[in-house]
Amino acid sequence: MDKLNDFTAAFSSLAWGLPLLILLIGGGLYLLIRSRFIPFRYLGHAVNVLRGKYDDPNDAGQISHFQALSTALSSTIGMGNIAGVALAISVGGPGAMFWMWVSAIVGMSTKFFTSTLAILYRGKDSNGELQGGPMYFIMEGLGKNWKFLAVMFSVFGMMGALPVVNVNQLKQAINDIILIPNGVEVTFNTNLTIALVLVVFTSMVILGGLKRISKWASKMVPSMVILYFILVIIILVINYAQVPKYLALIVTDAFAADYFPKDKPFLGGVLGALILHGIKRGAFSNEAGLGTAPLAHGAAKTDEPVREGLVAMLGPVIDTLIVCTLTALAILVTGVWETEGVNGVSLTALAFQQVLPYGQYLLMICVFFFSVSSLFSYAYYGTKCMSFLIGADKKHYYNYIYILSIILAATTPFEAMINFIDGVFAFMAIPTMIATILLAPRVIKELRSYIERLKTSKYER
Template sequence: MNDYYERLDNALGAVVGFLWGPPLVTLLVGGGVFFLLYSRLLPYRHLPDGVRLLFSGPDRDDEGTLSHFQALSTALSGTLGMGNVAGVAVAISVGGPGAIFWMWVSALVGIATKFYTCTLAVMYRGRDSEGTLQGGPMYIIREALGPRWRPLAYFFALAGLLGTMPIFQINQLTEVVRVAIAVPTGWTAADAHFGFDLLFGLILAALVLVVVAGKLPRIGKVTGVLVPAMIAGYLLLTAVTLVSHADQVGPALMLIVRDAFTGEAAAGGVLGAVIITGIRRAAFSNEAGIGTEAMAHGAARTGEPVREGLVAMLGPIIDTLIVCTCTALVILISGVWESGDDNGVSLTLAAFEALFVDYSGVMVAVLVGVLSLSTVVTFWYYGAKCLGFLIGARHQHHYVWFYLCLVVIGSVASLDLVIKVLDSMYALMALPTMLAALRLAPRVNQAARAYFQPRSCEQN
């Protein structure tokens, strides 16, 4: 059994290494740079408009399901949580502090990428087999690019169905509860916890079923309340921690920048590994160019595609440039990352407990746990949409039972194996998403000119 697992792990490692090679990194980062230059820095110039639109109400006559705020909260719920807590810890463990710098780079260009992909998600919404209006890369490709591109739409839907499995979030949520609460209280042992993990997975499956039974409207309402509250709580906790160690923040930032170009802290000291690790974890953190974010923003209740693009581009700023940076600074200042004893969310917990107080791990567990659950229910929505596109919307309700089984499996699965499977699927999702967005970029620019021109005339 161990030999089989080792062979599988090695095979998946080879697949991930191939998929996340220079071509895909160039497509994601180079594509983002292209969008930024092609738009003449439009996303940066109109960041205040995105913030203003976030709190504006939808037009009652517009089609869609979610408000701008709910759409962004739903998209963020798919990235915040384990992607910003465990994902950052994995990035530092594998790529060293320099990986965080390349996460920043990916997020900065990802702002432009999200503007284009999410504008297209509203511009080219389509009807599923039951006549419901839907958005996402598969509908963008089907509605805008014609029959010759149709196989790419099904390719994305299949990769999205597998890439939005909840295994990583559940795996790390189970670990954070076990490490921070169950083991200290004696509910389970540190080295024999399969029974606890399985029971906890069954409880989580029941909670997920309650939320997803209400479908997208309930998910939008739940994430619209939980995500902002948990972000505020997590940032408050990290702010208190960093303020109490303010003298070490500057050196930690310098370490990130220095290591980004030397790769000294990465395995083998290979700079290329640092860059790829940072970009890979950034994709898991903010999903810019991956396509899942387009499925959430494509459900927004708006008749103006550019408005949703402006709202969507706030995502990388919030989840990567702010939340991920806070997590990274806590880990680096604590020094626990240098021991190599922890990985994933356990490394983040150890960092908080080393810098703050004994019970900070419990507070992190609660905050991250809620964010992780919001990610899980959002991923169910993504997966159901992908399945509906593949086999028909009338059958997609069956997906929930398969999804609940994945929740239970995730509670007892291996972290390394889970990360490699999801990394592979994220790479495959990025290909059709970025290719379609690059092909349709002129249409986004045309829509942006039409949207901003009347406002310029009014101001003059």
């Protein structure tokens, strides 16, 4: 296990260097400026699209705008918002949250472009069904000479979709919140039992395909966000006097980096390491620029690419600017963030336990639904990647690999799993961002055309 940890740590460190930081954040800023912030002015319109005001059942696609966003959010509003934030703060201190905010704001623009492209350049799989995602907009938008980028995304996409972090943290939550406090000895066999239960439950949904996944996600995501929101608000209200202090600390520490380990400098100093750490955890939270969200948004029923881009832009607002911030504040105001030797979901559980009666059990409910909904969405992402590589008639084989990975994840250390996923996500971002930057002028042209058409009576409803 030590060798595995060392290998995955080296893999993550190799992937997350200065070039990737420039590509993700620099590329996102370029897209933000290139669009002249226009998409941000249409957030109200995006909400109307999400509500179904412009839905047309005759449009090409498989699922509604709401179901597409729910499917995308069910993969991002998960352990990235509970375990990822806790890990960000326990390692990097409060300032890490500020750089997660930066990644979310820049990520809104990135998601607009990538998800607009997912509809603008939909392709067909080997069964002739319309599909969207980075591999398809690379092939349809850039041409066959760029197929190597599409293949690169699909290969790493299959690995990145494996549920190793979600399952690992769900297992840890069950152990730390339910089993250990009740005197149950945690062993390999208990972890294996948890994995097998998840295998059965997950198999029932993912083997039913996208429509069953989106149906579950559209029901689970809104309710679990509301429950989690209420619980954290109660914690913040009880500790209201501490909230301004820690909001200020998030901002000041973002540039002071007082709590980041001094032995891990990047770009010549600790501040650079904190920025990289926050951006990395932000990418894990909202997945902007990685290419997973366009896989879900590319299946939306619409003939207007810009509409889906605007809907996708709401994702980082919900999962990082709102949910992650609430988690961070709950961890900070309760003081548990300074607890030694505790991170991930266990740190968040400690915050809930300190303030709420049976708070850890209420969090367990949220963790379960967050994790399970993520399992459904990632399985869909992986099958799409495999479908592109070896044909739609063979994509179901991925589900069996996916199910076996649940067992691996439940019996492997958290550090190894998070490093593996960090590294794979980085290699997914490379083809996604390169293609998006190259195709950005076509998105701008489509955006201007859509705004003009929006002003006509045909689109005023």
